Amino acid sequence: MATKRREKKAKTVHFVSLGCPKNRVDSEVMVGVAAERGLSLVTDAEAADVIVVNTCGFIGEAKKESIDTILELAELKRVGKLQKLVVTGCLAQRYPDDLAKNMPEIDHLLGSSDMLKLGEVLDGGAERVLVGNPADWVVRASDPRVLTGPRSSAYVKIAEGCNRTCAFCTIPQFRGKQRSRSADDVVREVKDLASQGVREINLISQDTVSWGRDLDRAERASLAAMVERVADVPGVAWTRLFYLYPETIDEALLDLLANHPRVVPYVDMPLQHAADAMLKRMRRGHGKDRQKRVVARLRERVPGLFFRTAFIVGHPGETDAEFEELVEFVEWAEFDHVGVFRYSDEESAKSFALEGKVKPAAAAKRYRTLMSVQRKIARRRNKALLGRELDVLVEGPSEEHDLVMKGRHAGQAPEVDGQVFLSEGECAPGEIRRVRVEQASDYDLVGALVDEGDPSRAPAKKKRRVSLRVVA
Numbered sequence: 001m002a003t004k005r006r007e008k009k010a011k012t013v014h015f016v017s018l019g020c021p022k023n024r025v026d027s028e029v030m031v032g033v034a035a036e037r038g039l040s041l042v043t044d045a046e047a048a049d050v051i052v053v054n055t056c057g058f059i060g061e062a063k064k065e066s067i068d069t070i071l072e073l074a075e076l077k078r079v080g081k082l083q084k085l086v087v088t089g090c091l092a093q094r095y096p097d098d099l100a101k102n103m104p105e106i107d108h109l110l111g112s113s114d115m116l117k118l119g120e121v122l123d124g125g126a127e128r129v130l131v132g133n134p135a136d137w138v139v140r141a142s143d144p145r146v147l148t149g150p151r152s153s154a155y156v157k158i159a160e161g162c163n164r165t166c167a168f169c170t171i172p173q174f175r176g177k178q179r180s181r182s183a184d185d186v187v188r189e190v191k192d193l194a195s196q197g198v199r200e201i202n203l204i205s206q207d208t209v210s211w212g213r214d215l216d217r218a219e220r221a222s223l224a225a226m227v228e229r230v231a232d233v234p235g236v237a238w239t240r241l242f243y244l245y246p247e248t249i250d251e252a253l254l255d256l257l258a259n260h261p262r263v264v265p266y267v268d269m270p271l272q273h274a275a276d277a278m279l280k281r282m283r284r285g286h287g288k289d290r291q292k293r294v295v296a297r298l299r300e301r302v303p304g305l306f307f308r309t310a311f312i313v314g315h316p317g318e319t320d321a322e323f324e325e326l327v328e329f330v331e332w333a334e335f336d337h338v339g340v341f342r343y344s345d346e347e348s349a350k351s352f353a354l355e356g357k358v359k360p361a362a363a364a365k366r367y368r369t370l371m372s373v374q375r376k377i378a379r380r381r382n383k384a385l386l387g388r389e390l391d392v393l394v395e396g397p398s399e400e401h402d403l404v405m406k407g408r409h410a411g412q413a414p415e416v417d418g419q420v421f422l423s424e425g426e427c428a429p430g431e432i433r434r435v436r437v438e439q440a441s442d443y444d445l446v447g448a449l450v451d452e453g454d455p456s457r458a459p460a461k462k463k464r465r466v467s468l469r470v471v472a
Helices: 021-036 060-074 090-094 096-102 115-123 171-175 183-195 223-231 251-259 276-281 288-301 320-333 360-383
Strands: 012-017 050-055 084-089 108-110 153-157 200-204 238-241 263-268 306-313 337-342 389-397 405-409 420-424 432-440 445-449
Touching: 012 021, 021 050, 021 084, 021 115, 021 153, 021 200, 050 060, 050 090, 060 084, 060 090, 084 090, 084 115, 090 096, 090 171, 096 108, 108 115, 153 183, 183 200, 183 223, 200 223, 223 238, 223 251, 223 263, 238 263, 251 263, 251 288, 276 288, 276 320, 288 306, 288 320, 306 320, 306 360, 320 360, 337 360, 360 432, 389 420, 405 432, 420 432
Parallel strands: 012 050, 050 084, 084 108, 153 200, 200 238, 263 306, 306 337, 420 445
Antiparallel strands: 389 405, 389 432, 405 420, 432 445
């Protein structure tokens, strides 16, 4: 008697992406690889047959987080249905032999250039360690990719690697030298993302201002020319630039930031310090005066500019006086957003050999001091927005309550700069709506919708009245 064949159930895969947005793009490519192999993506790790952890190996805290995550998920081999644990990314690229020897829980190791090799692992029969040369891969528009965040926003990597020699940084060691994508390939990917409903394009790399310098003459173009092509793709409403090195910004790029309706007046430029002696120890290639000129020029040329930067405290040799110089610089510049990092003593970085190591307690105190200074500046700048009307990209329900919608204005980058909570009116994810700011805290805003929106989009549920909770 004939029997019906049971349909084979698709294997399930769970992804964990740690670290920076550049890692997010790599993870989304691997999700695409898994989808091509017919695996079903699950958000619950306990339901996964395969787990992929894309690690960060930049600093001590990130390495610890990666190791802890691997060990935690490896437990699912014993108590769950997990069959295969795959570790990818920067930590695997940096320490492949150590991880292979000391963590038998890991079934496969892929490096920072091996995203497409996940297919070999999923097909079965692949070697345990598949860590290649980091210079072997640059993301392409033709690579499979599945977005994992809000569908209205996406990161686009315009280059891999870095040619800088900053003393504290090890990224060139496990990401390789800079390899820029061609403008045509970047635009091709942006067109595909826009066709999926992406409204905001966030251009990222290790050193965005150097994009294109390594390309062949036939493909070479200015950064401004490439950004303008991206911003002119139909469907793109906002184009945002991340990781600009503090060089002199050319006039064409300044004109785009100041005048192009779809290039947001937002700059992310990690400055790292402000004291001349510290910048020299860090091998940044410039001093405080040039940084001041760059900041002043951007403020002068780009009306309504939103400026994000980052600093390192506790670097070897940093004195109390040099730290105070940094504090004074931050008070002078009045940045909109600042990230502060405590120095991590990485054995393969040039800073590792420097004398004058700063005690962890002193570095932690400097971190708290600088964050306190910036918090007051951020609160003051946010309160200056009270009563103003801003365009806000609606992202969806807030994590705190599904009846409250959230979004971001042009001066807020995804995941790092705060949010706008929408207290009145109806809206839908992906819309860009006009909002009047009614409340302001250190980092977040509350606003009311003042326009009618797109009638073709389904409205969200009726929302609760929102009040900001301020944490000192």
